[in-house]
Amino acid sequence: MTTAPLLDVSNLSVTFHTPRGPVEAVRGVSFAMGREKLGIVGESGSGKSCTGRSILRLLPGNAALSAERIVFDGIDLLHAPPAALREIRGRRISMVMQDPKFSLNPVMTVGEQIAEAYRAHSRAGSREAREKALVMLEAVRIREPAHAYDLYPHEVSGGMGQRVMIAMMLAPDPDLLIADEPTSALDVTVQMQVLAILDDLVSERGMGLIFISHDLALVGAFCDRVLVMYGGRVLEALAARDLALARHPYTRGLIACLPTLEGGAADLPVLTRDPAWLR
């Protein structure tokens, strides 16, 4: 890791203006990361997805973003003009969404979509883009890339669709990948395979990865570091291997309320929330 972090976010806040008044989704989140796997965990409404989207400034019109700084590889994303942001989005920082069913274009073959994404960020011709798409399909372990290239999204399984999304996002060789619940819709065995692909890409290409998930156990096993979010705040930041030693009652509660194979049928401890956590 170089001296300057790959991404440095300081005091990020996001407020949504709704007819019923302002809603604070993110309240003063700060973190810095290098070329590593950073997990952001939390329950629905904790602000984890919103934090991920804020980095790329991909927020709806009624959202107001404020921060001390959002600096990516020396570039000030907070004050960057839209044209500069478009240069970064997709090429240097890309994002994988949760559900391939809603994120892929249903009337374009998956191969064409990967080729299109690649051409948008390079001067490649159509033939070169096709070659690149096939290479990417192979990189995400799709068995017959030439066959898969011509399939439409409805013809591929959930796991394959998610791998297509990852292939598309990685075609321009980004420095940072933001993955928002990339494996939640997948079966456990497929989930393992998709994670292995991401893992290899981080270690082989030196990419940074922000892994957003509600699954604390999974993040603990997969990531290097974990931020635990609740009510728009980071309650605790710790090394993933130290998750069992978490100090915050919220983190401990989240771990304790999971059923286990050994646990038997005894009642599960229920999480009690303390308003003081959000003060």
Add this chain to the structure above:
Amino acid sequence: MIEVERLEVSFDGRRAVDGVSFSVGRGETYGIVGESGSGKSTILRALCGLNRRWSGQMTIDGEPQMQRRSVAFHRRLQMVFQDPYASLHPRQTVDRTLAEPLRIHGVGDRQRRIVRMLAEVGLGPEHRFRYPHQLSGGQRQRVAIARALILEPRILLLDEPTSALDVSVQAEILNLLQRLRREHELTYVLVSHNLAVVAHLCAHIAVMNAGRFVEELDREALAERRAREPYTAQLLAASAGYDRAAAKQLVTYD
């Protein structure tokens, strides 16, 4: 309570359930675990009469069942669906949702039953006249459970009842299901892709893949990772959390 023999369900000539047999005793909890497309939900839909195109033999509560079910059958067997966002009518209040089964079955004393049922699933009287969009995910699933139980059935079919919920809410719903089962001596058939949830709620577990039961084992065997079949062993390994070395060894079973 439930006897199923050589159950087969086909969709367009493809066998979704391929000769499955099992039995569940009175007051027992039976879990079916498997990955998407394995046919586990299809079994539940055949059991409860939502899908009539099955073949094989089925005896429920001592009575042999045909493809078509009587109205009275549904007073004994009810189902809770996966997604509480999709399974409740968005334009009906909790009160109407709970009153409808009572009206269909001509049960009187509706007011008292509804109030009592809400209390049993941990909702207050203030929730009674709310619409689903005014409730959280966990509260909606409580309403779905209340709707299933208001006819006082003997058997409850649960199709991924907690997979759409946050883990802290999942714990509350699992505790609720355990309590209700003890208090009402219910028989449960639970379908899930989550091994830990199945092991928590069920004493007997079937592992399913590609329309067939791969193996049946009890909770203790699962806790001790005593799997006889390689498919079960792989499922156990994948559920244990991410492991780069284990990911390499995954194979596809058909």
